[in-house]
Amino acid sequence: MQRDGSNRSIWQDHAGPTYPAVSGGHYEVLIIGGGITGLTAALRLQERGKSCVVVDAHQIGFGTTGGTSAHLNTVLDTPYTEIIKQHGKDRAREVLQSARDAMAHIADNVNRYAISCDYTPCSGFLYATDDAERDELINIEGAIRELGIACEKVEEIPLPAGNTYAIKFAEQAHFHPTRYLLGLLDAYVKLGGHVIEGALVQEVTDEDHQLRVKVAGGETLSAGAVIYATHTTPGIQLMNFRVAPYRSYIQVWELAEHESYPHDLVYDMKEPFHYFRTVQQDGKFYLMVGGQDHKTAHHDNEQHNFFELEAFIKDIYSVKEKRYQWSSQFYESQDKLPFIGYYPGKSHQRELIATGFGGNGMIFGTLSGLMLTDLILTGDCRYRELYLPTRIGPLSGVRDLVVENVDVVKRFISDRFSLQKVEGLAELGRGEGRILKYDGNRIGVFKSEEGKIYAVDPVCRHAACIVKWNNTERSWDCPCHGARYGVDGVLLNGPSVAPLEKWDLETNERQSPEERTSVENTGKE
Numbered sequence: 243m244q245r246d247g248s249n250r251s252i253w254q255d256h257a258g259p260t261y262p263a264v265s266g267g268h269y270e271v272l273i274i275g276g277g278i279t280g281l282t283a284a285l286r287l288q289e290r291g292k293s294c295v296v297v298d299a300h301q302i303g304f305g306t307t308g309g310t311s312a313h314l315n316t317v318l319d320t321p322y323t324e325i326i327k328q329h330g331k332d333r334a335r336e337v338l339q340s341a342r343d344a345m346a347h348i349a350d351n352v353n354r355y356a357i358s359c360d361y362t363p364c365s366g367f368l369y370a371t372d373d374a375e376r377d378e379l380i381n382i383e384g385a386i387r388e389l390g391i392a393c394e395k396v397e398e399i400p401l402p403a404g405n406t407y408a409i410k411f412a413e414q415a416h417f418h419p420t421r422y423l424l425g426l427l428d429a430y431v432k433l434g435g436h437v438i439e440g441a442l443v444q445e446v447t448d449e450d451h452q453l454r455v456k457v458a459g460g461e462t463l464s465a466g467a468v469i470y471a472t473h474t475t476p477g478i479q480l481m482n483f484r485v486a487p488y489r490s491y492i493q494v495w496e497l498a499e500h501e502s503y504p505h506d507l508v509y510d511m512k513e514p515f516h517y518f519r520t521v522q523q524d525g526k527f528y529l530m531v532g533g534q535d536h537k538t539a540h541h542d543n544e545q546h547n548f549f550e551l552e553a554f555i556k557d558i559y560s561v562k563e564k565r566y567q568w569s570s571q572f573y574e575s576q577d578k579l580p581f582i583g584y585y586p587g588k589s590h591q592r593e594l595i596a597t598g599f600g601g602n603g604m605i606f607g608t609l610s611g612l613m614l615t616d617l618i619l620t621g622d623c624r625y626r627e628l629y630l631p632t633r634i635g636p637l638s639g640v641r642d643l644v645v646e647n648v649d650v651v652k653r654f655i656s657d658r659f660s661l662q663k664v665e666g667l668a669e670l671g672r673g674e675g676r677i678l679k680y681d682g683n684r685i686g687v688f689k690s691e692e693g694k695i696y697a698v699d700p701v702c703r704h705a706a707c708i709v710k711w712n713n714t715e716r717s718w719d720c721p722c723h724g725a726r727y728g729v730d731g732v733l734l735n736g737p738s739v740a741p742l743e744k745w746d747l748e749t750n751e752r753q754s755p756e757e758r759t760s761v762e763n764t765g766k767e
Contacts, residue, residue: 243302246309247570248716251308251568259427261438270465272463275297276303276304276427277307280296287618288430303420306572312519313507314348321385322385323378335389341602347612348417352417352422360521371512375512400506401504401558403510410506418521446593453593468592470595476737476738484576486573487537490569491569492567514533514535534551545714573598573600596614685699685700702738703743704738704739
């Protein structure tokens with residue numbers, strides 16, 4: 243299974259079937275995106291007799307679902323103290339119940355379709371290591387208890403890490419995300435569902451009460467309703483400015499023989515926090531640890547985050563071997579709750595979106611599948627007002643939105659002015675990418691280990707921000723809205739709907755996006 247980064251995740255070792263490119267046609271519902279949101283919705287709609295097609299720009303599981311830590315939580319990444327502060331206790335209780343509904347739906351799918359995905363109910367632990375963290379954790383403990391999750395103070399945690407205070411809580415779980423995804427896919431196809439891979443959706447228009455869906459290459463499909471299960475919608479839209487892209491880093495370790503693996507979910511109280519779980523592969527246990535979260539393309543050296551994570555884990559455990567490491571992208575909303583429902587600003591209610599899941603994509607992706615299918619089937623759904631995309635958030639949410647967009651404006655300005663100072667940087671090392679100035683033009687250049695040169699125009703095709711080189715996933719990442727491109731400019735993640743333009747270094751001219759061949763190094767270095 244392929245993924246949107248060069249680092250391989252532990253979940254990619256299970257390949258699914260392949261599907262054809264676009265062949266036209268009309269469907270009652272067209273779902274853009276083949277991750278957990280899209281396939282949860284597609285299966286549920288197909289179960290209820292709707293004719294559906296899942297359209298993915300790459301392959302099923304290519305995006306965040308293939309890079310998640312696959313924690314299933316009712317105690318979410320955003321503490322309930324923060325949710326209560328921003329939205330009140332009644333809304334916080336609704337958030338908890340919606341997470342419970344999502345977890346119940348996952349368990350039901352696992353049982354109904356006999357999906358072998360290592361689904362394991364478990365407890366969760368939160369621990370503090372100093373007095374400030376302890377005080378914050380005590381407040382979180384009070385909120386968890388008040389909302390009705392069984393919770394207790396404990397002296398020991400399932401990690402060999404010291405703590406000043408720790409709690410244990412119920413109603414958590416974990417699973418193998420791509421096996422689960424392929425189980426949904428198999429059930430969906432057996433019910434008559436359609437899948438189209440390698441089809442980048444570029445535009446959706448409303449014509450004569452039908453939605454016309456244009457994909458790259460000029461093909462067009464039509465549908466009665468469209469679900470955007472892609473985190474961000476294509477093109478420049480209001481929703482691009484109501485969520486912000488972040489990256490998180492994960493490593494998988496084989497521990498020394500005398501060490502024991504935690505069979506529950508564990509989190510510390512650092513900022514950003516770390517998260518732990520155990521995974522199984524070929525009958526062996528491994529430790530998965532993640533953290534080091536930051537805004538996409540807002541870190542000088544992404545590889546450094548892996549070094550930091552490795553140092554952190556080696557300070558706690560004796561390790562034998564690192565088996566995997568990768569990073570993945572998620573989106574935070576302005577008020578810490580997802581946006582799920584009808585696409586804002588449309589004159590109809592036939593386009594639906596789901597975004598802003600934070601670090602709880604498996605839960606909120608599943609919840610989105612439930613809510614969006616109910617909206618299509620009945621015109622209403624539970625939690626509609628709670629996750630309404632057009633909601634006006636609390637004052638703190640508005641403040642966060644302003645801060646995020648001030649940052650975007652700063653990137654528009656500072657990137658351009660700083661680039662004017664770049665003359666030709668030091669010689670590019672193999673396996674390295676940089677923004678260079680070339681004959682008066684800025685170019686993004688990557689040199690492979692074999693000496694092959696890839697040159698692109700670093701202006702993002704979404705909102706014209708300047709992309710930044712990600713030195714661990716080997717991609718050009720946009721710091722404004724999270725669009726990501728491969729070394730040769732191919733589009734990896736939206737909201738852009740086009741690849742980066744390329745530079746021909748021999749002619750000093752831009753190539754059209756359709757000319758996707760790479761420029762060969764002549765050997766002059």
